[in-house]
Amino acid sequence: MTGAHEAAATAVIFGIDPTWFSVSLFTLTYLLIITERLNRAIVSLTAACLMILGGVISQQAAFEGVDFNTLGLLTGMMLIVGVSKNSGMFQYVAIWAAKRVNASPWGILLVLTSVTAAFSALLDNVTTVLLIAPVTLLITESLRISPYPYLFAEIFAANIGGAATLIGDPPNIMIGSATGLDFNQFLFNMAPIAVVVFFLTLIPIYFIWGRKLHAEDKYRQRVMAYDEGSSITDPRLLKQSLFVLALVMTGFIFAHHIHLQPATIAMSGAALLLVITHLPLDTQAQSRSVEKAFNEIEWTTIFFFIGLFIVVYAVETTGALEQLAHGILDLTAGDRTITAMAIIWVSAIASSIVDNIPFVATMIPLIMSMGDAFGGAENLEPLWWSLALGSCLGGNGSLVGASANLIVAGFADRSGHPIRFLPFMLMAFPLMLLSILVSSVYVWWRYL
Amino acid sequence: MVIDRNLAVTNDEGNPQELAIMFAESIMDPAPTSLKPTHKIRAAAECIMEKRYRAVPVIDDDGTYLGVFGVNCLLRQVIPRAAIIEDGLDNLAFVNETLADLHQRFREIEDKPVSFCMTQDAPTVHPDTPLVETLLVLYRNKSSLPVIERETGKLVGMISYWDVGEKILES
Numbered sequence: 001m002t003g004a005h006e007a008a009a010t011a012v013i014f015g016i017d018p019t020w021f022s023v024s025l026f027t028l029t030y031l032l033i034i035t036e037r038l039n040r041a042i043v044s045l046t047a048a049c050l051m052i053l054g055g056v057i058s059q060q061a062a063f064e065g066v067d068f069n070t071l072g073l074l075t076g077m078m079l080i081v082g083v084s085k086n087s088g089m090f091q092y093v094a095i096w097a098a099k100r101v102n103a104s105p106w107g108i109l110l111v112l113t114s115v116t117a118a119f120s121a122l123l124d125n126v127t128t129v130l131l132i133a134p135v136t137l138l139i140t141e142s143l144r145i146s147p148y149p150y151l152f153a154e155i156f157a158a159n160i161g162g163a164a165t166l167i168g169d170p171p172n173i174m175i176g177s178a179t180g181l182d183f184n185q186f187l188f189n190m191a192p193i194a195v196v197v198f199f200l201t202l203i204p205i206y207f208i209w210g211r212k213l214h215a216e217d218k219y220r221q222r223v224m225a226y227d228e229g230s231s232i233t234d235p236r237l238l239k240q241s242l243f244v245l246a247l248v249m250t251g252f253i254f255a256h257h258i259h260l261q262p263a264t265i266a267m268s269g270a271a272l273l274l275v276i277t278h279l280p281l282d283t284q285a286q287s288r289s290v291e292k293a294f295n296e297i298e299w300t301t302i303f304f305f306i307g308l309f310i311v312v313y314a315v316e317t318t319g320a321l322e323q324l325a326h327g328i329l330d331l332t333a334g335d336r337t338i339t340a341m342a343i344i345w346v347s348a349i350a351s352s353i354v355d356n357i358p359f360v361a362t363m364i365p366l367i368m369s370m371g372d373a374f375g376g377a378e379n380l381e382p383l384w385w386s387l388a389l390g391s392c393l394g395g396n397g398s399l400v401g402a403s404a405n406l407i408v409a410g411f412a413d414r415s416g417h418p419i420r421f422l423p424f425m426l427m428a429f430p431l432m433l434l435s436i437l438v439s440s441v442y443v444w445w446r447y448l
Numbered sequence: 449m450v451i452d453r454n455l456a457v458t459n460d461e462g463n464p465q466e467l468a469i470m471f472a473e474s475i476m477d478p479a480p481t482s483l484k485p486t487h488k489i490r491a492a493a494e495c496i497m498e499k500r501y502r503a504v505p506v507i508d509d510d511g512t513y514l515g516v517f518g519v520n521c522l523l524r525q526v527i528p529r530a531a532i533i534e535d536g537l538d539n540l541a542f543v544n545e546t547l548a549d550l551h552q553r554f555r556e557i558e559d560k561p562v563s564f565c566m567t568q569d570a571p572t573v574h575p576d577t578p579l580v581e582t583l584l585v586l587y588r589n590k591s592s593l594p595v596i597e598r599e600t601g602k603l604v605g606m607i608s609y610w611d612v613g614e615k616i617l618e619s
Contacts, residue, residue: 088539095542134537138530142543222545230542414533 019318022056026315034354041300044307044358051314065313066306069177070170072263074305075297077167079270080248081127082296083277084241088233090119090131095228098139103223105145105213110202112136113153117161117198121191122249125162125169125404126298129154133411142222147417149209151408152424156201156396156431158404163392164194166262167252169402170305171360171391175384176262178364179377183252183262189385193442197393197435204431237277244273308361316365325369336374337448340386341440343367347390348436352397352429360391382447389439397432398425472582473575475615476595476605482507483517485563489525492517492562493554503591505603506566513596513603515566520591525557525565526550573607574598582607 029047033040052062097115101107112132119128132154140147162169166176166186176186202210232238248269251258255265274293278286315321332338343363350359367387371377395402399409399421412419481499483492483506496504496518503518524532531537557564572594573582586593586607595605 091537091542130535134530134533134535137533138528138537138540138543141528141530222549225544227542227544231539233539233541411533411535414536415529 016054018056019320021054022051022315022318023320025050025054025056026311029311030354030358033358039300040355041304041307044304044311046307048307048310048314051311056314057310057317061317062310062313065316066309067174067177069261069263070173070309071302071305072261073167073173073177073266074170075302076263076266076268076270077124078127078297079293080241080244080266080273081123083270083273083293084237084245085127085131086234087238087241088231089238089241090128091135091231092228093119094132094135095139095226095231098223099226099228103139103143103215103220105143105215106206106210108139108143108223109150109153109205109210109213112139112150113157113198113202116154116157117164117194120158120161120404121164121168121194122245124167125158125402126407128161129158129404129407133408137411137415139223141415143215143219145213145215147412147415148419149205149213151412151417151419152209152427153202153205155402155405155408155428156205157198158408159392159395159402160194160198160201160435162404163197163389164191167266169392169395170301171356172388173262174357174360174364175388178368179380179384181381181384182256184256186388189446190388193389193439196442197438200438201431201435204434208427240273240276244269244276247272305357308358312358312361312365315362321362321365322369325366328366329370329373334373336379336382337444339370339374340382340443340448343383344386344390344436344440344443347387348394348397348432351391351394352401352432354400356391356395356402360387363387363391382443385447386443389443390436393432393435393439396435397429399428401432470579471575472573472577472579472593472595472607473605474579475582475611476575476607477611478605480505480603480606482603483562484508485514485561485566487562488558489522489560489562489565490558493522493558496522501592502608503570505594505606506562507603511602513572513594513601514563515568516570516591516594517562517566518591521565521567522554526553570594572596575604583612586612 025047029043032038032043048062051057052059057065094112094115097111098108101111112135116125116128116132119132133151136150136154137147140150159169163172164187166172166181166183172186172190175181176183248265251260251265251269252262255262274290278289281289312321328342329339332342347356347359347363350356364387367380367383368377370383371380374380374383395405399405399419409419409424481495481501481504483495483504485506485508492504495501501518503516503520506514506517508514528540528543529536531540570591571585571589573585573596575595575597577585577595582593586609592606592608594603595607596602597604
């Protein structure tokens with residue numbers, strides 16, 4: 001019996017078998033999240049409470065199931081980005097990059113997607129698109145061209161960039177936290193294939209839209225007349241933010257040597273940024289500013305995670321996930337190559353249709369329990385990279401595949417250039433499959 | 449017509465005292481300038497510029513209220529949309545555009561109907577909305593308020609800062 005099994009409470013409500021109770025509740029939770037009838041945070045929190053009230057696990061055991069490293073890393077980065085973005089640095093970089101290519105429409109698409117991918121890798125992809133999409137709309141409005149190809153490409157760039165690092169996308173944060181794979185390991189294993197997939201994706205985008213993009217010279221001059229320096233609204237905050245971001249990135253790179261977890265590094269960075277930005281303020285201004293900074297944390301996402309961790313842990317305690325893992329191993333005949341390929345393709349298809357966070361939360365304990373079958377946890381690495389690639393890149397398959405997609409679609413809608421579900425999927429799904437095909441070859445070639 | 453509802457209240461000595469409550473209808477202009485949704489934006493813009501109106505109600509042939517057209521509608525058409533939409537850019541200090549650029553943007557929409565850019569969700573009040581509540585809506589809206597008949601949805605008047613100011617000074 002594993003530690004997780006021991007965490008199971010003894011008495012289950014109404015005498016129902018705990019495995020049946022937890023698996024039924026887990027399935028219902030998944031269905032409700034997919035239908036989006038009820039907000040996902042409400043669904044996961046309610047299910048978590050029902051797991052405890054139903055007697056599947058005790059409150060103490062439930063708290064043990066919550067991965068505070070993931071929560072700390074997410075919260076810390078949300079705080080840092082939330083404070084930094086007020087400096088105007090994201091707009092500065094986007095405009096500066098657009099001017100470097102003489103405001104040529106295809107050049108702008110290239111640089112804006114590159115900026116999106118880079119920021120998504122180093123910060124998080126949701127915040128990145130929240131800040132880059134409005135600049136994109138402004139530039140395309142000035143050039144008198146449709147923003148559609150730009151927004152489409154930025155969705156892909158955000159998810160591909162997010163896949164490249166430990167902190168880029170929530171699935172990677174969860175995988176890193178559960179397995180101990182650090183920032184550098186993600187960088188060395190995920191970034192190379194992310195770069196390949198990024199440029200590969202741009203080829204069909206060029207042939208579909210890029211080669212036809214054209215803007216009159218007088219409109220390009222409008223973009224060239226932008227003064228990127230004026231987009232910096234708070235130079236002092238910019239310096240402070242860049243300093244803290246550099247420290248945090250250095251911390252992530254040397255985390256293994258300094259024996260620090262990613263959550264500690266992100267939270268320390270957030271605390272430092274709050275200290276240096278609030279020291280000069282009086283008490284009242286501090287209160288207002290701190291409240292604003294903490295409002296930048298996406299609390300619904302955080303509580304969604306908390307509930308989800310408890311729900312998955314409760315199912316894990318009953319041994320149901322271990323049984324499922326054995327079932328999968330029977331199907332793949334215990335072959336690591338087939339298992340890795342199954343994980344990458346199933347993750348990709350699933351993540352393009354449903355939220356990848358609950359999927360990855362379920363897959364983590366499931367893959368963990370395959371350790372013995374493959375001769376130890378150290379042999380599971382190809383499976384982790386398969387899960388990370390499948391779940392991050394799979395998000396590109398449809399408009400609902402990732403949060404970043406929905407945010408960009410929202411901007412497109414409000415700007416009068418809506419991105420419709422089916423037309424997007426008709427273009428995006430084959431492109432996503434192409435990226436997964438290339439990733440599969442990469443995993444097979446490098447690890448199997 | 450002034451609607452007064454007489455309430456019996458007592459003063460400090462406990463004697464009955466009558467209190468006259470006023471409503472939106474008491475302070476509105478019952479015959480405001482209005483526009484039709486088919487009017488061209490250029491004509492509507494000239495109308496509000498000439499009379500220095502902040503907002504003019506838009507009504508159909510039956511007098512049913514449809515929305516308001518005002519200075520904000522015009523600004524919305526000449527400011528880059530990327531800054532106006534929800535979660536859009538919070539500053540445009542880096543954009544260097546001339547009056548000619550803005551004029552060009554206006555020319556592109558001047559022949560479109562007023563319905564193209566009128567505001568349909570502007571706050572409104574009813575004739576029987578209490579005076580203080582009306583003033584609060586006016587204060588928050590920072591623009592003239594259409595007064596709409598509750599049952600029919602027809603426009604029965606407009607309330608501007610000037611109407612309110614005059615009434616207060618008169619009293």
